[in-house]
Amino acid sequence: MPKALPVVDVSSPICCTPVSAGPISDEAALHLALRLKALADPTRIRLVSILLTAGAGEVCTCDLATGVDLAESTVSHHLSQLRKAGMVVSERRGMNVYHRARAESLDALRVVLDPNCCT
Numbered sequence: 001m002p003k004a005l006p007v008v009d010v011s012s013p014i015c016c017t018p019v020s021a022g023p024i025s026d027e028a029a030l031h032l033a034l035r036l037k038a039l040a041d042p043t044r045i046r047l048v049s050i051l052l053t054a055g056a057g058e059v060c061t062c063d064l065a066t067g068v069d070l071a072e073s074t075v076s077h078h079l080s081q082l083r084k085a086g087m088v089v090s091e092r093r094g095m096n097v098y099h100r101a102r103a104e105s106l107d108a109l110r111v112v113l114d115p116n117c118c119t
Contacts, residue, residue, distance in 0.1 A: 018112055035109055038085030043068055044078050048087060051101035058091075058098040 017024075024032070039045060050067050051059055061079070065072040079099055082088040087106060090099045 018114070020114070032109075032112060035085045035087070035105075038081050038087060041078065041081075043070065043074075044082055047075065047078055048082065048101055048106070051088065051099060052103065052106070054100070058100045060096045060098055062096065064099065 019032075039048070046068050047064055050064060059067075061072050061075055064079070065075045068075060076097075079088055079090065083090055085105075087102055088099050089102055090097050092098075
């Protein structure tokens with residue numbers, strides 16, 4: 001059984017200066033690794049992609065489940081891991097839960113890995 005991701009303080013910045021700037025601390029490496037681990041699943045990458053390209057910015061769990069052809073409970077599990085890593089924000093409205101990607105977290109991850117990318 002895979003180990004659960006530790007909870008990351010998502011209110012703090014992603015971690016550090018770009019990894020290419022020099023060796024990073026153990027704590028910064030842990031925070032970066034946890035975020036990468038959360039994304040290291042094809043279904044989670046697809047979910048983030050759907051959330052980032054959603055016209056309204058928010059998508060219901062039921063629509064995400066249809067989009068990735070999985071049960072809502074499975075999608076909820078994947079979203080939980082992304083939420084713990086600070087990549088997704090969720091809000092319950094009545095019987096449904098709506099999710100949106102935290103684009104700023106994903107942008108910060110990109111900058112930490114390659115500050116010269118996409119500028």
